[in-house]
Amino acid sequence: MLTLQTPAVVAIGRRAGRLAAYDVEGGKFYDLPVDLEGVEVAELGLDGANIRSHIVIASYATSLIKAIAVDGDAEVLDVGGLRKMRRGPVAIQAVKGRELGRWDDVWNRLILIGGQAGMLAVGASRAGSLLHLNTARTDARHVKALTDSLESLRAFGEVSAACSCRLGLLPVELLARRGTEYILVKVYMNVQNRRSNTAVVIRGSGGNVHKRFIGPLENLNLFIQEAYRA
Structure with a gap:
């Protein structure tokens, strides 16, 4: 599990063949110990002023955790079932300026990446000023x-x-x-x-x-x- 102080913006994707997270506020990469075999995950990195990743998760206020898909599709589970997460570009200056736009609410909601060949589960929650991110393999x-x-x-x-x-x-x-x-x-x-x-x-x-x-x-x-x- 990755735990960061908030405000926090975290990009998740593939880096050097492994699942990784990038802390935008701290400018640091973290390896996430999850096997990616069979799971299609977009590359993680920076492209000028933009973030390249599969998804980006941001948390500012105590009960606010938002996410958007960037270079790959993702789904989120709510009471209506599974629905596709909104997808769009993410500029570093925008998220540092707390400009999220119409991102999905993912506080204590299950995020899914992948398909029949392999799936990745992602969860995000808050405890006080801390943002907790958990990742694991799951399946259909x-x-x-x-x-x-x-x-x-x-x-x-x-x-x-x-x-x-x-x-x-x-x-x-x-x-x-x-x-x-x-x-x-x-x-x-x-x-x-x-x-x-x-x-x-x-x-x-x-x-x-x-x-x-x-x-x-x-x-x-x-x-x-x-x-x-x-």
Whole structure:
């Protein structure tokens, strides 16, 4: 995990064949220890007054984290499902001058780079004046588990989605509420960890847990259906 003092602007891309981040404010490159085999990631560097990267993430205010895709496509997960991130050029002077324009809100949201051959998960969060960035390998199976779960949970109630980005497993929590009742689904996106093969579903109300299901990711939809009946 990369942690920086804010205000911070961070570009993420491929540098010398490895995943790397560039701290625009500090003018420093950081290696990110994630295998990029099969993942198409744009090159990271500076081109005159512009930043070249796959994505750029910026955080100024306490609860504000914005991002934009630069030289490659990226997606972000919200309650509506996966949507393509806005794409455009990024000038160094503009971001140093706090001029972001119409960037996407990515605070505690899952960002995805890549496709069927290989995927990279990126998460950004704030803790006080610190910006935390986490990166990990993920795959289409885990992404489909999330999007399918979102569709299922909408039948229960109002849905929210959040990525606990400071945790190495990069867990994404989907919460469906109906009055005081809720169903919570947790999927671990970091496939480099064995726990990513496990899913968690909780049915409860208020502060009480009525049912908890923990088991293989392949059984996630079954767990959700059981939670409906609990």
